[in-house]
Amino acid sequence: MAEALKVPTMAEYMAESKKPEVLFWVGCAGSFDDRAKKITKAFVKLLHNAGVDFAVLGTEESCTGDPAKRAGNEFLFQMQAATNIEVLNGYEIKKIVTACPHCFNTIKNEYPALGGNYEVVHHTQFLKSLLEEGRLKVEGGKFKGKRITFHDPCYLGRGNGEYEAPRDLLRKLEVELIEMRKCKSEGLCCGAGGGQMFKEPEPGNKDVNIERTEQALEVEPEVIAAGCPFCNTMMTDGVKSKNQEDDIAVMDVAELIASAEDL
Amino acid sequence: MQIISQILFLLALVAGIWFFTRNVKRLIRNIKLGKEIDRSDRSGERWAKMSRIALGQSKMVKRPIAGILHVIVYVGFIIINIEVLEIIIDGLFGTHRILSFMGGFYNFLIGSFEILALLVLIGVIIFWTRRNISNIYRFLSRELKGWPKNDANYILYFEMVLMLLFLVMNATDYQLQLNGAAHYSQEAGIVGAFPVSQFLLPIFDGMSNATLIIIERAAWWLHILGILIFLNYLYYSKHLHILLAFPNVYYSKLQPKGEMDNLEAVTKEVKLMMDPDADPFAAPAEEDADAEPEKFGASDVMDLNRVQLLNAYTCTECGRCTSECPANLTGKKLSPRKIMMDTRDRVEEIGEIINKNGKFEDDGKQLLDDYILREELWACTTCNACVEACPIGIDPLSIILDMRRYLVMEQSAAPNELGISMTNIENNGAPWPYNQQDRLNWVNEN
Numbered sequence: 001m002a003e004a005l006k007v008p009t010m011a012e013y014m015a016e017s018k019k020p021e022v023l024f025w026v027g028c029a030g031s032f033d034d035r036a037k038k039i040t041k042a043f044v045k046l047l048h049n050a051g052v053d054f055a056v057l058g059t060e061e062s063c064t065g066d067p068a069k070r071a072g073n074e075f076l077f078q079m080q081a082a083t084n085i086e087v088l089n090g091y092e093i094k095k096i097v098t099a100c101p102h103c104f105n106t107i108k109n110e111y112p113a114l115g116g117n118y119e120v121v122h123h124t125q126f127l128k129s130l131l132e133e134g135r136l137k138v139e140g141g142k143f144k145g146k147r148i149t150f151h152d153p154c155y156l157g158r159g160n161g162e163y164e165a166p167r168d169l170l171r172k173l174e175v176e177l178i179e180m181r182k183c184k185s186e187g188l189c190c191g192a193g194g195g196q197m198f199k200e201p202e203p204g205n206k207d208v209n210i211e212r213t214e215q216a217l218e219v220e221p222e223v224i225a226a227g228c229p230f231c232n233t234m235m236t237d238g239v240k241s242k243n244q245e246d247d248i249a250v251m252d253v254a255e256l257i258a259s260a261e262d263l
Numbered sequence: 264m265q266i267i268s269q270i271l272f273l274l275a276l277v278a279g280i281w282f283f284t285r286n287v288k289r290l291i292r293n294i295k296l297g298k299e300i301d302r303s304d305r306s307g308e309r310w311a312k313m314s315r316i317a318l319g320q321s322k323m324v325k326r327p328i329a330g331i332l333h334v335i336v337y338v339g340f341i342i343i344n345i346e347v348l349e350i351i352i353d354g355l356f357g358t359h360r361i362l363s364f365m366g367g368f369y370n371f372l373i374g375s376f377e378i379l380a381l382l383v384l385i386g387v388i389i390f391w392t393r394r395n396i397s398n399i400y401r402f403l404s405r406e407l408k409g410w411p412k413n414d415a416n417y418i419l420y421f422e423m424v425l426m427l428l429f430l431v432m433n434a435t436d437y438q439l440q441l442n443g444a445a446h447y448s449q450e451a452g453i454v455g456a457f458p459v460s461q462f463l464l465p466i467f468d469g470m471s472n473a474t475l476i477i478i479e480r481a482a483w484w485l486h487i488l489g490i491l492i493f494l495n496y497l498y499y500s501k502h503l504h505i506l507l508a509f510p511n512v513y514y515s516k517l518q519p520k521g522e523m524d525n526l527e528a529v530t531k532e533v534k535l536m537m538d539p540d541a542d543p544f545a546a547p548a549e550e551d552a553d554a555e556p557e558k559f560g561a562s563d564v565m566d567l568n569r570v571q572l573l574n575a576y577t578c579t580e581c582g583r584c585t586s587e588c589p590a591n592l593t594g595k596k597l598s599p600r601k602i603m604m605d606t607r608d609r610v611e612e613i614g615e616i617i618n619k620n621g622k623f624e625d626d627g628k629q630l631l632d633d634y635i636l637r638e639e640l641w642a643c644t645t646c647n648a649c650v651e652a653c654p655i656g657i658d659p660l661s662i663i664l665d666m667r668r669y670l671v672m673e674q675s676a677a678p679n680e681l682g683i684s685m686t687n688i689e690n691n692g693a694p695w696p697y698n699q700q701d702r703l704n705w706v707n708e709n
Contacts, residue, residue: 033270062699159647208644
């Protein structure tokens with residue numbers, strides 16, 4: 001087994017009266033979902049590789065309230081927000097990075113009016129800035145020339161207008177970046193948002209993730225790249241239902257970079 | 264004789280404007296049934312957005328065929344209406360082509376109107392075929408059956424007839440000028456340029472001046488009466504977008520699409536709950552004692568805000584939203600367009616009650632269940648594809664969210680599994696039943 005990951009918590013930093021450069025907001029999926037935990041670890045390896053001084057909240061982190069808010073439970077959302085803001089402000093957090101576009105959107109856009117003002121970036125934006133600062137080196141590696149398509153997460157793309165950061169990273173990997181028929185501002189949802197992840201779909205003739213997977217399969221990719229743990233789950237399920245899981249991998253952009261670098 | 268027609272014209276004009284004013288007043292009254300919302304901020308940005316999206320049609324052309332045709336009809340409609348100014352002056356004062364003193368420029372204008380009229384006619388005919396003959400997904404939805412489909416076609420027929428009348432009026436006028444008929448021929452020679460209607464002349468070949476005058480007058484009258492009727496048809500039609508698209512874009516949300524408003528009433532309660540100094544047994548403040556507690560979310564149109572109701576009146580039912588909706592594309596009942604149409608239908612229903620009784624009296628109906636089904640609301644992924652697709656800044660998602668808020672916070676009526684995940688968030692800070700103390704376990708797992 002590789003050596004254990006070093007993941008300092010804010011509580012430990014506080015005890016040493018240190019402040020990290022950035023807080024890594026792991027999110028519920030990143031903490032508990034088996035597939036998403038791999039993304040979390042890949043991202044942590046990249047942070048170490050780039051020499052980023054980061055910390056996590058660990059057991060002091062709690063759901064941002066995003067699924068509750070979008071399901072209509074504004075009360076629960078604001079309770080979660082108030083609790084999280086208290087913790088974040090207590091640690092005097094200035095900058096937050098997260099690998100979940102839902103956490104990203106909620107903390108960035110909906111916490112300020114409730115007293116939580118931070119600079120919030122999505123992990124693809126953060127990795128891109130590390131790259132530009134020369135702290136992270138990304139070169140072709142094993143994905144060079146592979147056909148890869150990027151599935152835009154709604155809350156990163158349409159929700160916050162960020163379409164290029166993940167694509168810039170993929171280009172750095174020298175992959176053959178191919179776009180689906182529906183991409184960027186017109187990208188089709190994976191079907192998980194708005195609380196759908198946690199409920200059965202309404203009656204219809206197809207599941208949304210199958211529709212989106214079919215759009216991805218149209219461009220015959222070797223890898224479907226994602227930037228959201230929920231999209232990742234939905235697309236992975238879609239690929240499995242098409243019996244293509246041996247030929248097509250669904251991977252987060254952070255995983256692609258980490259694995260290209262053999263981290 | 265002349266004076267009678269001038270008086271008739273004045274009466275028609277006054278009646279048309281009177282009805283239009285009454286309709287606009289009702290429209291404003293109905294929109295004001297909604298809650299106030301402050302969108303007076305960032306006016307510079309709002310003007311810019313309105314110029315770009317409403318005036319400049321920047322989002323229309325994202326779908327090039329419909330977009331370009333729409334730009335033609337839009338530009339044609341606006342520019343040809345300059346001619347209405349002359350028609351009104353002529354009608355009131357019994358003059359003929361009063362603006363022809365402008366000479367060459369006048370000819371240029373009339374010539375341009377004719378070319379635009381032809382383009383509009385072609386555009387409208389293509390629109391009609393797309394709607395009635397081509398199998399276009401967004402024109403085949405359930406919610407378009409009946410009145411909405413007829414409404415769309417009536418608008419197209421109206422425009423076809425108006426353009427034809429305009430060209431017939433010009434053609435006969437041109438022929439009368441060529442014939443040197445009194446009142447039509449001018450000292451300056453032929454006034455106006457007729458690049459399109461000149462090709463209609465063979466139709467009128469051999470007709471006497473008297474017949475030509477009857478046709479010309481009939482076309483002139485029907486054209487202007489048609490415009491006045493069309494103006495008053497707007498209030499009853501999806502065609503209101505030609506006016507409302509502008510304020511609608513102006514008042515649309517400027518924040519990132521992913522951002523959804525925080526309910527202030529909830530913020531107050533949460534603050535109170537989290538305040539260690541708050542007295543849990545305190546009696547409500549004196550003035551609040553009789554006040555009705557604020558309702559969370561929306562079950563009827565009065566619970567929505569004014570921008571949302573303006574959205575509903577502005578919707579022209581093009582269905583771009585629905586054709587991008589992941590739920591709709593996979594056969595679910597949700598159609599963002601239907602959300603907007605239902606909202607408008609309900610506002611209008613309430614408006615009718617107010618027209619009859621002077622005030623709203625409960626009719627035992629509401630937007631939720633009687634119009635919009637829970638099944639539709641719960642199918643939304645909040646992906647914002649509908650908001651992005653709308654060419655004029657309508658936000659169906661905000662209505663869906665407000666209605667979900669009512670279902671969850673007033674009725675505790677979330678779908679069961681969703682309710683469980685919310686309980687999990689409440690108990691252990693994650694939508695799944697994992698202990699918060701295990702949140703960092705991933706570090707040491709393989």
